Amino acid sequence: MKNKTVILVEDDPDLQESIGQIIRHLPGLDLIKIIGDGLEAVKIIPDLHPDLIFMDINLPGCSGIECCSTLLAENPEILILMLTSFEDDDSVFNSLKAGATGYLIKKDLTLKLQEAVEDLLSGGSPMSPSIARRVVNSFRKPEAVSNQQLETLTIQEEKVLHLLSKGYQYREIANELFISIFTVKTHLRNIYRKLQVRSGTEAILKLFNKPS
Amino acid sequence: MKNKTVILVEDDPDLQESIGQIIRHLPGLDLIKIIGDGLEAVKIIPDLHPDLIFMDINLPGCSGIECCSTLLAENPEILILMLTSFEDDDSVFNSLKAGATGYLIKKDLTLKLQEAVEDLLSGGSPMSPSIARRVVNSFRKPEAVSNQQLETLTIQEEKVLHLLSKGYQYREIANELFISIFTVKTHLRNIYRKLQVRSGTEAILKLFNKPS
DNA sequence: AGCAAAATACTCCATTCGGCTGATTTCTTC
DNA sequence: GAAGAAATCAGCCGAATGGAGTATTTTGCT
The missing domain is CATH 3.40.50.2300 (Response regulator)
Structure with missing residues (x-):
């Protein structure tokens, strides 16, 4: 060779x-x-x-x-x-x-x-x-976020957040999960409360765990 | 031992x-x-x-x-x-x-x-x-994003995108950079066009380079 | 069976976001 | 110095988002 x-x-x-x-x-x-x-x-x-x-x-x-x-x-x-x-x-x-x-x-x-x-x-x-x-x-999810906070999210809430983190809009999330857009909103409201954030963007930051 | x-x-x-x-x-x-x-x-x-x-x-x-x-x-x-x-x-x-x-x-x-x-x-x-x-x-940034697109962003556009990626709202970005909210909107519009996305969430995804 | 949690759905309302069109002022760069 | 890029500011509009309240159904677990 x-x-x-x-x-x-x-x-x-x-x-x-x-x-x-x-x-x-x-x-x-x-x-x-x-x-x-x-x-x-x-x-x-x-x-x-x-x-x-x-x-x-x-x-x-x-x-x-x-x-x-x-x-x-x-x-x-x-x-x-x-x-x-x-x-x-x-x-x-x-x-x-x-x-x-x-x-x-x-x-x-x-x-x-x-x-x-x-x-x-x-x-x-x-x-x-x-x-x-x-x-x-570097892949490891830090305690603080994943254990104390993310884990308190329910299955459906995680699905919603996951889709949101892929850039989906409420409407698209609703279609994807076969639920109404109102339900999506309810889930997100609960997610934001649990994660103590005020917008989808911030929630995604917590999800991706980019403290910056 | x-x-x-x-x-x-x-x-x-x-x-x-x-x-x-x-x-x-x-x-x-x-x-x-x-x-x-x-x-x-x-x-x-x-x-x-x-x-x-x-x-x-x-x-x-x-x-x-x-x-x-x-x-x-x-x-x-x-x-x-x-x-x-x-x-x-x-x-x-x-x-x-x-x-x-x-x-x-x-x-x-x-x-x-x-x-x-x-x-x-x-x-x-x-x-x-x-x-x-x-x-x-998995760390490698794909061509498409970092070279062709992200690099065409101007200084100010990058600042705006960076703040957006930290969860800031338009209003907060404006205050942070001492510019008006209209300017922020203009920058964001140009950023979205350059990155070919339609929302802040998607732009952040490209920035963080999380495909899927 | 029964309770608690989760999931679902809806309304009202204010704010934010993004698209569109326009403009003026630097600042480079040739 | 002229051309073009970059940065700034503005108003309008419709859609999307987020908060608060409420309520029903489903699920999970004991």
Whole structure:
């Protein structure tokens, strides 16, 4: 099988060297370019059509996260593995939103890089354990909302709220559930009281749990 | 170090046997109970205070996902690893929302279970590669919305939409931005046109990127 | 069987929302 | 400096929304 082409985007010369060496020693990979600047990366990478990019976050010119967005907008098939020492929520989730397929923190890089690459190429999303835990926990519904409040909603109330959260209007909810629009209103009144909100928009916020 | 106690929740007798055997052969684990029914699981597990639960989804009595919710509501520190053959989005994401810490599909169970357990216990979230990819991709913002549409919003339009997404009413947005309510309406009108939606609720859905 | 909760339905009323049309004033940008 | 985009403000209208009150039927559970 043909080797996969790899580009490393990293500005620290020491890390360029050390990570570059690691990559060069991995079987099946061709490190075709090392780039130290974000703007340069978005400029020249599209012409190099690599299979993989190993991307740092803290880059001069333009952050690695913005690079992801830009590069993937044109070449959605590129697999980007974030390789960084940041593990704050913003870095992690903005990277994933930008389209990164994996996220390794540098400290466990040496050991894991080979299997991360295999994982990437075989359809997975390699993440450092602590990152995976964060990502998974981000789905978890916090106590406060789901247990104290949402759970007091009755079956029908939940259905109504769910449809509302999909953008349905009262009339459409009524048709969907085979009840009258008045009943929908009654349910919503009770929902708003239970959730202590005053509009559908606020109720949806509680449902989606976006405290912001 | 003290062994970790494990409960297996699985209704298929064959799998009870085979998975049970695998667990018993893993070092550092004590398989203290095998349960074949969802309702029984939520009833007796709290008294057994296990460290880990390996949970099937398709159970009689009550689904493994509901079991997660219920059990974690009382004992949030339990680590639950979903062990199932389902890999549809609903199963995966509802499990994570319910609080599962890992998700393995049964076919690559034998090979991965040991390292999955180590991963779990050391703060990670083991997932089958295809599951991790799904989870990661769920963060990705679809082309259509973020690139073509959201980016065409002007500064002020984004501010208005942002406040709207926090549950503000027109009047409140106007006060917040020191503009008149008519201006807010104008911005909203342009936003709705650009996003091709017909209501604030739908606009928020696009913003939060919650398809369906 | 009987009670409590849930689900259903309706009316009245005030507010809000969204569509439509228009306008003036910056601010960029070429 | 002219063209165009962005931001501002305004009024009208009909539909949708939300609050309060009330009442009947159905369900769930003991």
